[in-house]
Amino acid sequence: MKLPIIVLPLLPSTWAYTTLSNSTLVSSSISSPRDSSISHLDPASLLSRILIPRVPGTPGHASVQSHLVEFARTKLHGDWVVEWHNSTSKTPATGDKEVPFQNLVLRRDPPWVSARAKEDRGDTGRLVLAAHYDSLYKPEGFVGAVDSAVPCAMLMEVLRGVDEGLTRMWEKEGTENGGNDGLDPEKGVMVLLLDGEEAWVSWGEDDSLYGSRALAETWENTKYENGNHFDGPLQAISLFVLLDLLGAAGPTVPSYFEKTHWAYENMARIEQRMRGLGVLETKPKTPFLYEAEKQEWFQRGYxxxxxxxxxRRGVDILHIIPTPFPGVWHTMDDDAAHLDVSTIRDWTRIVTAFVAEWMDLEGYMPENEAKGDGGNEAESRYPEKDEL
Ligand SMILES: [Zn+2]
Structure with a gap:
């Protein structure tokens, strides 16, 4: 069934969005994500550390939490605020026990905002990038590689990829202008590593999305005191980009929402330009983001x-999830052996460039120092493990 096209107002133009130059796409750090973060072939990588069963409330889950926080503490050098958002809930699988769900929130705002107040006062609109780090309760031993260990590792590498560029840009702006005059909202970056996405027994309103439901509710009820530009953290989300089921070869991701198709187009153009410049490794017949030219909108469930x-609370969403889902979805085959490292690297390049464009980092991105894995920091190496 085809429905009439609803014409939505164009997006507010207050957001500068600066296209990256060819040379930045080719020769900045964007082109060389570090295998030490995102490659399942490196047993010491962050991804390999996440690729274990991590059901909320279990030791594996706690171990993954500590690796994520350690990465943020040791690999990110900017002034990132790292916080946990905690909630508990019963689940249909665990009876009367309250299971803890803990979302990890990382954000970085301009330093003059941070200096004014460690408290968030509603000066900054944020690009939010999200993925879930919990894994399915059953089948036992499920490690959820595309679902969603890879997106989590990718997002941490994306933050590392833009970290230095943000520092350089904000240092320059702070020196030249003393920061912003407060008339326009600032721009910041946030990553949400969400907990409890998976259903424990069968998917439903009350058995799924434990972490994100709790976080959205908390933020809805949080109001900034004397909010400068935004009433609360929900309104301060400029765009919510959710990554899920990424890491298998040959993904095809449609544009799901007409309202945010402009953002999809921006990401798809990055992919097209990077393919044209030879920056990407994969050579798919169909691009990952194949609906840039989409003109007709059909009613379909999301x-x-x-x-x-x-x-549901009015936040704009860009959902980066393949249709069809990878064939390994929710099976024991969703493991390291079924990942494609070239696809993971290419997604990381695309998303890093998208964030760099959103944050206007043209001219501030560091040079690509090393081809391939620039992440051979000896201090980051864990003892080698044999089982991989
Ligand atoms: Zn899942």
């Missing part, structure tokens, strides 16, 4: 995922 509690 995929139930962590964006829903935010979307």
């Amino acid at each position: 995929i139930q995922d962590d964006h829903v509690p935010f979307m």
Whole structure:
């Protein structure tokens, strides 16, 4: 069934969005994500550390939490605020026990905002990038590689990829202008590593999205005191980009929402330009983001995922999830052996460039120092493990 096209107002133009130059796409750090973060072939990588069963409330889950925080502490050098958002809930699988769900929130705002107040006062609109780090309760031993260990590792590498560029840009702006005059909202970056996305027994309103439901509700009820530009953290989300089921070869991701198709187009153009410049490794017949030219909008259901509690509260969503889902979805085959490292690297390049454009980092991105894995920091190496 085809429905009439609803014409939505164009997006407010207050957001500068600066296209990256060819040379930045080719020769900045964007082109060389570090295998030490995102490659399942490196047993010491962050991704390998996440690729274990991590059901909320279990030791594996706690171990993954500590690796994520350690990465943020040791690999990110900017002034990132790292916080946990905690909630508990019963689940249909665990009886009367309250299971803890803990979302990890990382954000970085301009230093003059941070200096004014460690408290968030509503000066900064944020690009939010999200993925879930919990894994399915059953089947036992499920490690959820595309679902969603890879997106989590990718997002941490994306933050590392833009970290130095943000520092350089804000240092220059702070020196030249003393920061912003407060008339326009600032721009910041936030990553949400969400907990409890998976259903424990069967998917439903009350058995799924435990972490994101709790977080969206908390933020809805949080109001900034004397909010300068935004009333609360929900309104301060400029765009909510949710990554899920990424890491398998040959993904095809449609544009799901007409309202945010402009953002999809921006990301798809990055992919097209990077393919043209030879920056990407994969050579798919169909691009990952193949609907840049989409003109007709058909009514269709959206995929139930962590964006829903935010979307229902009016947040704009860009959902980066393949249709069809990877064939390994929710099977024991969703493991390291079924990942494609070239696809993971290419997604990381695309998303890093998208964030760099959003944050206007043209001219500030560091040079690509080393081809391939620039992440051979000896101090970051864990003892080698044999089992991989
Ligand atoms: Zn899942």
